[in-house]
Amino acid sequence: MPEAIRAEKLFKSFGDQQVLAGIDLSVEVGETVVVLGASGSGKSTLLRCMNFLELPTGGRIYLHGNLVGTPLGNQADAKMKYAEPNLQRVRAKVGMVFQHFNLFPHMSVLHNIMEGQVTVLRRSRAQAESRARELLAKVGLADKADSYPANLSGGQQQRTAIARALAMDPEVMLFDEVTSALDPELVGEVLRVMRALREEGMTMIIVTHELGFAYHAADRIVFMDAGRVYEEGHPHDILIAPKRERTRQFLEGHNQFRLPEAGPLVASEQT
C-alpha cells in the first residue's frame, strides 16, 4: 500500500521543554495505527503536529509523499517554513477528533457538519446539507440533525464530531482519546463508528487507552515514551508479548485489575 502520511525525525519543544524527540512514523493508506503511551509522553502533541495545530520545531511531515512546507536550505535537517494557507489545506485533509469534542455549541448538529464544507470547501449549502445528512445516518444520528450539542449525550456529541471531520472528505483521520471523557456505557457506540471507518479503509491514527479496541482494531501499535517511539509492532506482539521494559510496565498498570475471562488478553498475561 502507498504511504498516506509520514513524520520524519519530528521534534517539538514548548519553550525549553522537549516533548517530541525525533519521531519517525509512517502510515499506509487504509492502515489503522494505535498510539499508546503514558500521560505526558507526547501523544497529543504528535497528533497536533501531524495536522499542524502545532508547528513542529524540527523534522518533516509528508502527505501522500509530498513534503509539507518549504525547507530553508539544502541540508536534510534544514528548518522548515510553513505558509498558513498551505497548512489550512493540509488540516482540511487531515481530520481530527478531540477528547472534549470541541463542537460548535451555537450551531445545530447539522450546521456543525455543514460548516467546514461551506466555509472551507465552498460547497453549496444544498450539497453540504445532503452530505451532512448522509454522514449523520452513518454515525446513527439521523434524527438529531436539528438538536444542539448541549442536548446530546457525550457519545452522541462525539459521533457528531466524527461526522464533522468526515464531512471534509479527509485522507487521514486523527483521534485523540476520543472516548476518555465519556461515561463507560457510551464508549462502545463511538468505538463502533471507528471500527466501521476502518472497515471502509479509512487511514487512521488513534490515541486511546481502550486496549481491547486497540487489540482488535489496530494494524499496528506504536508505544511512545518520552517523546520517542519506544516500541512498535503487531497488536499481539505489543499488547500480549511486549519486549521492552516500559511497555510492559504500562500494560501491567492497565491490566492490574481485570474481570476474569472478560477480555481478549485474559489467557495470556505477561511473563
Place this chain on the structure above:
Amino acid sequence: MDYSWNFDIISRSWDLLLLGLANSVYLTAASFVLGLPLGLALALARLSRRKALSGLAGWYVDFFRATPSLVQLYWFYFALPQILNVQIEPGTAALLTLTLLSSAFVAEIFRGGIASLDKGQWDGARAIGMSYAQAMRRVILPQAIKRMIPIFLERAIELFKTSTIASVISFPELLFAAQDLAARSYRSLEVYSVVALIFMVTLISLSQITRRLELRLARSGETTTS
C-alpha cells in the same frame, strides 16, 4: 424649611426637557453604535501578533480609559480645532469624544469575551481547515458576543450618564436643557429633581431589559454541556 414647591416651570417647559432627553438618547445611541465596530477592530488589533499594531491599540485603549472624559471632550472641542484650523460643532465634538471613549471600553469587552472562550473552539475550527479570520467570524465571535450582550448594555448605561458632559460645551442634551430652565426660572430644586428622576427612570428601565436578556440567554441552553 418652608420652601414652597412650584412645578409650573416643568409643566410649561416639559417639551424642552423631552427634546433634551431625545438629544441625550441620540448622543448615547449614536456613539455606542459607532463605537462597536471601532471597538471590535481595536480588540482584533490588540490580539494581533504584530507587536506594533497591538501596542498602538493598547495605547489608544489606555488613553481613553485613563483620562477624564471631560478632559477628552475639551481636547476635541477646544484643542483639536486649533490643529485642524476648523470650527467643530458641539454636537460633533461630543459625538466624537463619546464614540472614541466607548470604543475603548467596548474593545476591552470584546477582548475579554474572545479570550474567555474555550481554546477547544479554536482547535475545532482550525482542524477543519478554517483560517484565523474564518474561525473568528464563524465560531469565536458569535459565541463571544452572545456572552457579552449584558456587559454591552451595562456599558451603554454608563455611556448615557457620561453623555451629560456634553452640557459643558452647550450641546442641548437633557442636563443642558435643565441648566437653561433652572437659570431662567430660579427653580433649581424642582428642575434638577425632575431631571434626576428622568435619568433614573430611563436607566432603570434599560437595566431591567438587561436583566431580562441575561435570564433569557442563561436559559437558552448554552451553559449546559451534556
